[in-house]
Amino acid sequence: QSVLTQPPSASGTPGQRVTMSCSGSSSNIGSYTVTWYQHLPGTAPKLLIFNNNQRPSGVPGRFSGSKSGTSASLAISGLQSDDEGEYYCTAWDDSLNGVMFGGGTKLTVL
Amino acid sequence: EVQMLESGGGLVQPGGSLRLSCAASGFTFSSFAMTWVRQAPGKGLEWVSAISESGAGIYYPNSIKGRFTISRDNSKNTLYLQMNGLRAEDTAVYYCARRFSSYWAFDFWGPGTLVTASS
Numbered sequence: 040q041s042v043l044t045q046p047p048s049a050s051g052t053p054g055q056r057v058t059m060s061c062s063g064s065s066s067n068i069g070s071y072t073v074t075w076y077q078h079l080p081g082t083a084p085k086l087l088i089f090n091n092n093q094r095p096s097g098v099p100g101r102f103s104g105s106k107s108g109t110s111a112s113l114a115i116s117g118l119q120s121d122d123e124g125e126y127y128c129t130a131w132d133d134s135l136n137g138v139m140f141g142g143g144t145k146l147t148v149l
Numbered sequence: 150e151v152q153m154l155e156s157g158g159g160l161v162q163p164g165g166s167l168r169l170s171c172a173a174s175g176f177t178f179s180s181f182a183m184t185w186v187r188q189a190p191g192k193g194l195e196w197v198s199a200i201s202e203s204g205a206g207i208y209y210p211n212s213i214k215g216r217f218t219i220s221r222d223n224s225k226n227t228l229y230l231q232m233n234g235l236r237a238e239d240t241a242v243y244y245c246a247r248r249f250s251s252y253w254a255f256d257f258w259g260p261g262t263l264v265t266a267s268s
Contacts, residue, residue, distance in 0.1 A: 076194070083258035089252050090254075135210050135211060136209075136211055137208060137211075138184075138253050140186075140195060
């Protein structure tokens, strides 16, 4: 069972803004930076956000991340049908002594 | 173009062993730390192991330590994962990925290789 808690599902209509949360503790998010990945069906995971709110080159500005205390969130604006898939937050965790993945949020574009 | 390609997956009986390989190209392999991440059927992503650029630094989660061994051959631009004592719960798609700078973030991933531990 993951110690980074994500809601199992989220949904929105094209053009809408959606947010998804990632809740942790002082041993992970509270002490380390948060990373977000997009995992679309049949493809390899894609890095979306690193260092809490930084986007790698090539990731559209529609994707944004934030962190406060022991929680983080990912926002997607201008939702597109291609955004449908699974989204994971991660952070180093002292108890695991490694990189902890959240359970993932499945995004559905209605 | 940065590319990684995993190989070595397949069907193995519980208790058996497999060695996964990840051939990298399109970047200076020896300048990047690397990692393995897996996804069991119907489950989320799970970090398995990481290794530093030189191979001197190796990381495992407490749940994996002792059964899996990560290594690399910088002369062959290849990452390895030796898996021993495989269990049914190790059945998963195994991805190799490149670590992004000093962050615990992984910027390029291979397509994955499926490991099935079943009798």
